[in-house]
Amino acid sequence: MARIIKKELLNENVSRLTVDAPHIARAARPGQFVVIIPREDAERIPLTIADADVAKGTITIIFQIVGATTTVLDSLPEGAEIAHLLGPLGTPSHIAKLGTVVVIGGGVGIAEIYPAVKAHKAIGNEVITIIGARNKELLIYEKELTAYSSRLVVTTDDGSAGRKGFVSDELKDIIASGKKIAEVVAVGPVPMMRVCCETTKPHGIKTVVSLNPLMLDATGMCGVCRVTVGGQIKFACVEGPEFDGHQVDFAELTARLKGYKDVEKQAHDHVCRLLKGLEK
Ligand SMILES: Cc1cc2nc3c(=O)[nH]c(=O)nc-3n(C[C@H](O)[C@H](O)[C@H](O)COP(=O)(O)OP(=O)(O)OC[C@H]3O[C@@H](n4cnc5c(N)ncnc54)[C@H](O)[C@@H]3O)c2cc1C
Numbered sequence: 001m002a003r004i005i006k007k008e009l010l011n012e013n014v015s016r017l018t019v020d021a022p023h024i025a026r027a028a029r030p031g032q033f034v035v036i037i038p039r040e041d042a043e044r045i046p047l048t049i050a051d052a053d054v055a056k057g058t059i060t061i062i063f064q065i066v067g068a069t070t071t072v073l074d075s076l077p078e079g080a081e082i083a084h085l086l087g088p089l090g091t092p093s094h095i096a097k098l099g100t101v102v103v104i105g106g107g108v109g110i111a112e113i114y115p116a117v118k119a120h121k122a123i124g125n126e127v128i129t130i131i132g133a134r135n136k137e138l139l140i141y142e143k144e145l146t147a148y149s150s151r152l153v154v155t156t157d158d159g160s161a162g163r164k165g166f167v168s169d170e171l172k173d174i175i176a177s178g179k180k181i182a183e184v185v186a187v188g189p190v191p192m193m194r195v196c197c198e199t200t201k202p203h204g205i206k207t208v209v210s211l212n213p214l215m216l217d218a219t220g221m222c223g224v225c226r227v228t229v230g231g232q233i234k235f236a237c238v239e240g241p242e243f244d245g246h247q248v249d250f251a252e253l254t255a256r257l258k259g260y261k262d263v264e265k266q267a268h269d270h271v272c273r274l275l276k277g278l279e280k
């Protein structure tokens with residue numbers, strides 16, 4: 001059990017929870033995640049550890065409400081107990097003194113890059129952060145990321161804030177300017193990560209992506225999270241979730257993410273009716 005200390009809505013469908021979890025806060029490293037079972041009758045879902053405060057013994061998780069389990073999690077009020085919280089899981093990000101690092105976040109991935117931005121800054125890298133959302137209302141974490149970025153660029157699909165266009169447009173321009181980039185880190189929707197990799201590959205710029213396959217046990221035993229990287233099968237929960245983006249089979253990842261759409265919709269509808277008291 002883990003108590004929700006604070007709950008905030010960052011935009012219309014993204015919530016931030018501060019959770020009492022001193023052991024996880026002490027051990028967490030950038031790039032790692034937790035598995036959450038919000039209520040005893042709910043499923044397990046992986047969520048990135050978006051921040052950890054060792055002194056207060058808390059971790060922060062930020063999640064988009066997309067289906068059954070995130071809806072149940074969002075229904076828990078401040079002070080409620082999360083039934084099960086397991087972590088930290090996954091292989092931590094490789095953070096080294098490299099020079100200039102471009103860190104890119106799209107959608108809820110904006111919050112997920114926060115630990116990497118902080119860690120690259122702390123080790124002495126120049127951090128150029130690019131964040132993108134569909135529109136101004138969906139932008140999150142601009143102030144928090146600005147604090148640790150040498151430069152922060154905002155893009156929106158509709159131009160309602162920052163540059164009109166995609167994060168990859170800004171990445172292309174930075175590369176075209178001749179800036180020497182040691183590494184790119186991209187976290188967000190699969191199409192966004194794929195385009196970032198296609199942009200950097202011809203220039204030989206190392207690009208790390210954080211993959212989000214479906215996960216079940218998240219301890220390397222069930223194989224649900226398998227992804228193909230460099231022609232080899234990898235289990236993202238233990239060998240990832242971060243991988244060399246130039247080696248990732250994004251088409252396979254996309255296809256596997258769509259595998260349970262019908263069942264996911266049924267589960268979401270059921271949970272919504274339960275929470276409204278229309279079903280037992
Ligand atoms: C290592 C890891 C870290 C993650 N960190 C975060 C995080 O910090 N914040 C966050 O909001 N989400 C994160 N995710 C994705 C999150 O786990 C899913 O959104 C969640 O499992 C959805 O559960 P659900 O039951 O609410 O929706 P489901 O019913 O499972 O899914 C509803 C719809 O959401 C989409 N979806 C489901 N799972 C994923 C997925 N893994 N990636 C992309 N889209 C998906 C699909 O379109 C699906 O049809 C992470 C995933 C992984 C693997």
Ligand code: FES
Pocket residue numbers: 214215216217218219220221222223224225226235236237238
């Ligand atoms: S989720 Fe089961 S092996 Fe990764």
